[in-house]
Amino acid sequence: MKPYRELPSPVTSMVTLVLATAPIARAETGALDSNPLSGPDDPHTLAGEMRQEKADLLDRNLLELWEEWKTGVTDRTGFSFGGDYTAVGFAASDSPGDDTSASGIFRLFGSWDLVNPKGKNTGGLVYKVEHRHRFTDVPPAAFGFEVGYAGAPEPVFNDDGFRVTELNWKQYFCDDRVVARVGFIDIKSYFDVYGLASPWNGFHNLAFSTGSNTQSVLPDGAFGIMIGGYLTDHVYAVAGIADASADPTSVFGGFETFFSDFDTFKSLEIGFTGGGKRLFLDNAHIAIWQLDDSKETGGQGGWGVNASVSKLLADRWLVFLRGGWADEGAGAYEASVSTGFGYMNEPGGHLLGVGLNWGRPNSDTFPVPLDDQWTAEVFYRLQLLENFQLTPSLQFLINPALNPNEHFVALFGLRTRLTF
Template identity: 60%
Template sequence: MTSFTRIQDMVCARVAARPGWTFAVALALTSVVFSPQTAIAEEATPSAVAASAGGNLSGHPLNGPESADSLLTDSGEEKQDLLDRNVLQEWEAWKAAVTEKTGLSFGADYTIVGFGANTSLGDRTAVSGIARIYGSWALFNRGAANTGSIEFKGENRHSFTDTPPQLLGLAAGYVGVTQPVFSDQRFRTTTLYWKQRFLEDRAVARLGLVDVKEYFDVFALGSPWSGFQNLVFSTGANTIAILPDGAFGGMAGGYLTDHIYSAVGIADASADPTSAFQSFETFFSDFDTFKTFEIGLTGGGKLLFVDNAHISFWHMDDIARTGAPGGWGVIGSASKLIDGKWLAFLRGGWAHEGGGLYEASVSTGFGYMPTPAGNLLGVGVNWGRPNRHTLKAALDDQWTGEVFYRVQVSENFQVTPSVQLLGDPALNPDKDLIALFGLRSRVTF
């Protein structure tokens, strides 16, 4: 019997014995979905509503804004910051000179997230940080259309508290993920692949250690580094347990017409980003894969991910190495930019098995950016039905609300206070509402 199966049976037993709504139930559930070998779904999406988000995507079909290339483009754009100050101007000028001479672009950032809950079955506070270094090295057709480049991103995810932000919602009795990436995973390889643009930059292909979230179900406000933090507002809407990164695989996609795009991909579902190069072996030996197909309608160009409606399908094999169950599902998403400042969205997902925490989920809300590449307000609400196949029990539906306001303090520094309201927490039925207060800060280099 695998460790996954043993933990699942333990969770089932505790849930069935209704008096046992204890912190142990939450801890058991976290072991299922956050084992070191399981890459929990996390989102790579734009950090702004209009100009700063869309500007990263012009001429780069399906190039998610948390990819190395998009992060570098965003860091090079002038921000509407409160202090109107860039203390790293000389450093950025030197980096630009290196890029001009060699084709190598690189950057780094450090982000810290802290949460405090008003009530919990276990810990009530959590603090974690992530240091990232990323780059793009143009080696073919540099400065022209149809560029070929190597892209890379490495991270160190570390927690300052016993319970990291990734697990605080479960510790409080909420079936969900209040912050999908801020964990205690330590060093990891997120991406290392060859990216080839073709058809005069209307299409793109990737091959190597890929991150599925760079091209699958991208949503303009879902970045855990700069947008919504709860997974219900991110890739898969909390209906998918595993969204591989640091995983050997490939994808191809682009514009079929000026306003219709499509993408298909496959990646190693058993990949472990902390030992990413093993994925080359497990992909071919086990061939337990995560497969995606997406087709969408968009305004095109800079509006690719803000005037957007898409439907996405996924299928995952049973994962022999971890015991994670296979499954499949569908995701629908629609977002519309209004007056260049408001972004309204409606998103939903449904899954058949697959190990996700929700089997059905619907989110709606809006983002508001008063000035391009400046402060950002986000408001969202979600309804979710816990996955009976994962939990081996029919738990009550949950409601989730999140409000954040991102402040661009200086050219290279952001601060984002937030509040998450976790309604009818399924593992803590004595509470009607849990409030989670958060503070996130990010500095770029």
């Protein structure tokens, strides 16, 4: 496991299949949305989130004129664009190594709808470019090892520098019931996802995100092909294949690694959903994945199964039960179970998240036997302004497997996010 790359990163199946413009939104059942099957970090969804009216504490939108101008450009040309800047910092109550960690990510994203831009079966280019940088010696993506924890307290905040996370053609078919992508894809965004999975506005710890910490680093900016959609109004399936050796900091090298080495990540997911905008709120799914050994990176292959059930109650409470199991694959855990809830009183408002995880360290990843770990996380996302969020958090690492001298480590976290 490489300490300065994303640790067991949220792995993915090969199709955009998350519909939530905010981690919890009041969502009606019924007809499919006009842009269905799009993950929370998909550029289309990010653009929709930015347009959504927020129940912000100070009731101020300092970028109202800018947003109106952007909307006008999109309406005239089909070209959308936006960005955000997110910073994360942690301080540990105890650590055999560094006890603080901080990092930031600047993102530019958007799409250009070129086929049927204002109707069904739209097709177009999708892009997302980032700069990831650290403020401390150890970025949050590697902070787990510093405090003796077998896992990722925050998986995506590393120091990669400039990277291309997405550059692909996205095409809808069958009156928007099916979607396909070809090109360089963000494979973290649409496999084993639920409404609280995004590290930009949901839980920090990978145990409560895609893969439940049972999968190793799976690259974004990976050349791949994916297809998925609704089999019925309530049953969907997704499948795909992508380059397991991709390097998003040198994205076009993925052509060579995909077609010459052909070391790939393959997945199949089948799920049952409430339909419409409840796609990944009222959701139950099972996903199977397989990862080849990588000649390029030396990464270990493996396979595994993920399962998830989430349910939106009273339009305010999103409860979940999720788990994963892996055979090799270089993930931190070979078995993991997570449960918890998120609470949002009104759409676009403040969000409370509470989660508890049990994990058994992967004996193929770590050379010595390690005890089971327990992880708890609590965060409260404050929507201060229309374009600014502040999220304090607290993680409890119980019996950290790589720090046997401590029975308990607390991580105090703070995340800020500005959208524009």
